[in-house]
Amino acid sequence: MLQIVDSSLRDGMHSVAHAFTPIEVARVAGALEAAGIRWAEVSHGDGLGGSSIQYGRAAAEDAAYLDAAHGALDHAALVVLLLPGIGTVADLEEACVRGARLARIATHCTEADISAEHMRWAKRNGMRVAGFLMMAHTVSAATLAEQAALMESYGAEVVYVVDSAGALLPAGVGERVGLLAETLGCAVGFHGHNNLGCAVGNALAAAEAGATWLDGSLRGLGAGAGNAPTEVLCAALERSGFDTGVDLVALVDAAEEVVAPLMRRPQTIDRAALALGYAGVYSSFLLHAERAAAKYGVGSWDVLVELGRRGIVGGQEDMIIDVAAGLAARREGAPA
Numbered sequence: 001m002l003q004i005v006d007s008s009l010r011d012g013m014h015s016v017a018h019a020f021t022p023i024e025v026a027r028v029a030g031a032l033e034a035a036g037i038r039w040a041e042v043s044h045g046d047g048l049g050g051s052s053i054q055y056g057r058a059a060a061e062d063a064a065y066l067d068a069a070h071g072a073l074d075h076a077a078l079v080v081l082l083l084p085g086i087g088t089v090a091d092l093e094e095a096c097v098r099g100a101r102l103a104r105i106a107t108h109c110t111e112a113d114i115s116a117e118h119m120r121w122a123k124r125n126g127m128r129v130a131g132f133l134m135m136a137h138t139v140s141a142a143t144l145a146e147q148a149a150l151m152e153s154y155g156a157e158v159v160y161v162v163d164s165a166g167a168l169l170p171a172g173v174g175e176r177v178g179l180l181a182e183t184l185g186c187a188v189g190f191h192g193h194n195n196l197g198c199a200v201g202n203a204l205a206a207a208e209a210g211a212t213w214l215d216g217s218l219r220g221l222g223a224g225a226g227n228a229p230t231e232v233l234c235a236a237l238e239r240s241g242f243d244t245g246v247d248l249v250a251l252v253d254a255a256e257e258v259v260a261p262l263m264r265r266p267q268t269i270d271r272a273a274l275a276l277g278y279a280g281v282y283s284s285f286l287l288h289a290e291r292a293a294a295k296y297g298v299g300s301w302d303v304l305v306e307l308g309r310r311g312i313v314g315g316q317e318d319m320i321i322d323v324a325a326g327l328a329a330r331r332e333g334a335p336a
Contacts, residue, residue: 001243003158003213005039006032006230007191008259009069010081012221013045014284016264018058022068024262028218029072031254036246037230039102041079042069045223045284046314047106048080048087048095054317055086056287062091063098070099077101081132084114085315089121096125105151106132106162108313109139112147116154123155130189130213131156135313137167137280141179148180148188158187158213163202164284164314166195166224166277170205181210189213192228194220195277197269199228200236207242218251218259219267224276224283226267231255272300279308288317292324302327 009025020028025042032040042065044050044058051058058065070078079102080095092103103122105115115131122129131151136144148159161176168176173190180188190206192199192215203214214237216230231251234244272290276283281304289307293300303324312319 014223035250160189166193225273275304
């Protein structure tokens with residue numbers, strides 16, 4: 001059976017500017033539980049410890065979100081994401097105390113070595129461990145496999161190919177997932193975004209290539225154009241002969257009746273979201289880029305394409321303002 005991880009309450013935080021309340025978190029978590037989802041991810045969009053001026057202030061503390069979700073889950077496991085350099089081992093320890101059972105440690109796809117401390121702590125303290133190799137479109141399958149092997153050596157029982165920019169196409173996903181499945185002893189996962197409209201297709205390609213852990217979010221709620229909608233993904237997987245273990249009707253009801261009313265904006269592939277996938281830019285940059293573009297009177301497409309040209313990655317959100325200001329200055333004929 002495939003392991004379906006729902007990220008509505010973590011990646012979805014990006015789409016609502018991290019403004020979910022603990023009551024809303026409990027409501028969504030309860031709906032996921034009722035639909036048979038086994039893994040529910042909860043945290044700030046940028047992981048534990050992400051609530052900040054740099055990444056966006058959340059409406060509540062991590063502890064409040066975790067307690068709310070944990071109280072609504074009986075069979076499903078509480079999942080947290082941590083990016084070393086944003087979250088700390090202390091954040092991970094608090095999450096563990098509050099019921100988190102799976103720690104997903106995320107790094108840029110060439111920086112797996114910075115995950116060692118957090119993975120080893122989680123493993124020693126009884127948590128299951130997953131590695132997240134973000135911006136996977138920026139390196140070859142061979143390089144990704146080398147980085148994945150490092151994460152496996154630190155204790156990861158599953159390593160994810162993460163299409164943070166929604167820039168991969170099915171062939172690229174299949175190549176990367178296939179090589180990891182061939183060379184690793186642990187399981188392989190896939191997490192994708194829909195900026196080029198390929199999130200569900202890419203997840204299907206990942207499953208065909210050997211991935212056994214797949215991510216989605218209800219109604220696609222997530223950064224950029226969103227993630228693979230969990231309800232659509234599970235329907236497509238079942239039509240393809242895979243066992244997801246979910247109650248599809250209950251999952252569709254959760255998407256329609258619980259999550260849809262909480263959405264501030266539909267998850268569509270608009271101009272800015274398409275620019276993310278086309279330029280290969282981190283999906284969580286969307287709202288930051290739109291705000292900067294409006295402030296400086298420039299186009300969000302131009303801002304995002306320039307960020308892609310410069311190779312800006314997660315953790316460099318301050319460069320979004322720099323790029324927007326530079327574009328405005330050049331338009332006015334002043335020094336950039």
